[in-house]
Amino acid sequence: MPSLAIHRLPxxxxxxxxxxxxxxxxxxxxxxxIRAVIGKTEGNGGLNDFTRGFFTQTLMLLLARETGQDLAALAARIPCVLSGGTEGALSPHFLLFAVDRAAGGARGLALGTAFSPPTPAEQIGRDSQIEAVAQAVRDAMADAGIARAADVALVQVKAPCAQAPGPGARAGDPRLLMALSRAAAAFGVGRALGDIPEGGEDALLRDRHLFSNRVSISSGIEVVANEVVVFGQADGWAPGLTAGVAPMADLLDLPGVCAAFRAAGLEAAPAVPAAQRGRVLGVIAKGEPDAAGAIRGARHTMLGDTDLDAQRHLRGALGAIVASVAGDGQVFVSGGAEHQGPPGGGLVCVFARD
Incomplete structure (x- = not known):
């Protein structure tokens, strides 16, 4: 009977x-x-962000030295979900998830992982990627012992992209292909959980009203397959940890952010009291600049700024909101929330001790 441990490390x-x-x-x-890592590095978060691969390489070298296992074998079983960009108040950090198989209990927060087969550029953003992610989610649920989709709190995915897509790719622009990869992965999770029961590749980035409130996707050229981490409640896992998840209607949805902290058993009115901050083990937030070009009727300029990428605007703004509630800049804030919450919105997940 296993027990999950979460460490937030600078x-x-x-x-x-x-x-x-x-x-x-x-x-x-x-x-x-060690079963999975989710972290924020201080790069630009774009295609040429070397910090994600650099961290992954350093981590796997450490684990290879400590375990005696082959580097490739470690990389093939430990998802390393990294998001570049720590603008504003955000602080570089990573969440380490470890499972002790010797401990356990009646029911608690469970973790499961799975990898899809390698996804070449010509399959990114297509039905084949959607189904590959859906199957990986099912496999990760089985790995965790999560019996029902209703018991899943969050699915975190690192999806592949290609710096030089080639003629068979769905998009020649690598940035668009990155967005399609996130969208296809979100559809795959939604399909496995029943949150997005219909729609295929033609709906990606088009029907924004198809989404799941339980999925967080990052994409990058440093991975070749869809790496999946599932969190949820399952029998046989030690109690004591909670994952509170709530959607955000838009970038200014402070009540939505607070709702995630309250779902994790914390007071947030709006900031978490200093006495409770030690219970917070990690925070994951996804958001996106509203494609309509306005938030609550007021025009925003994130999508038209030629000096600063829209996702950097997003991370700086959302990061300040989430970090102010958490009382800590070590929060995972990632842009590109295609089909990961309401259009122009996103989600927040808070891991906490009971």
Whole structure:
């Protein structure tokens, strides 16, 4: 009967795993128990963001040294979901998820992982990617022992992209292909959970009213397959941890942000009291600039700025809102929320101790 542990660790630079090394050295976590990593690096979050691959390489080198396992084998079983861009108040950090198979209980927060087969550029944003992600979600649920889709709190996916898509790709612009990859992965999760029961590749980026409130997707050229992490309630897992999830209607939806913290058993009116901040183990937020060009009737300029990418605007703005509620800049805020919450909105997930 397993037990899930979550550690939120700081990063002094994109290759810094010293905080994890310290945990391993003092016996606070066993390297072989590490199942997934979700983190924010300080790059630009774009196609040429080397910080994500740099961190992944450094992490896998550490785990290979500690476990004696092959680098490729580790990378093939440990999802490393990284989002570049720590604009404004955001602080580089990563969430480490470890599973102790010797401990457990009646029912608690469970984690499961799975990888799809490699997804070449010509399959990105197509029905084949949607179905591959859906199957990986089902596999991850089985890995966690989550019996019902209703018991899933959040699915985090790192989806592939291609810097040089080639003639067979659905889009020649790598940035559009990255968005299509996120959208297809969101549809795949929604299909597996029953949140998006219909719609295929023709609906991607078009029918924004098809979405799931339980999915967070990042995309990048540093991965070749869809890497899936599922969180939810399952029998046999130790109690004591909670994942509170709530949608955001738009970028200014402070009540929606607070609702996620309250769903995790925390007071947020709107900020989490200082006495409760130690219970917060990690925060994940997804958002996007409203494609209509306005928020609550007021025009925004995020999509038309030729000096600063729209996602950097988004991360800086949403990061300030979420971090002010959490009372901590170590929050995972990622742009590109296609089909991951209401159009122009997104979602927030809070991991906390009971």
């Amino acid at each position: 990063m002094a630079h994109p290759g810094d795993v010293s905080a994890l090394t310290a945990l391993i050295d003092r016996g606070a976590v066993a390297a072989g128990d």
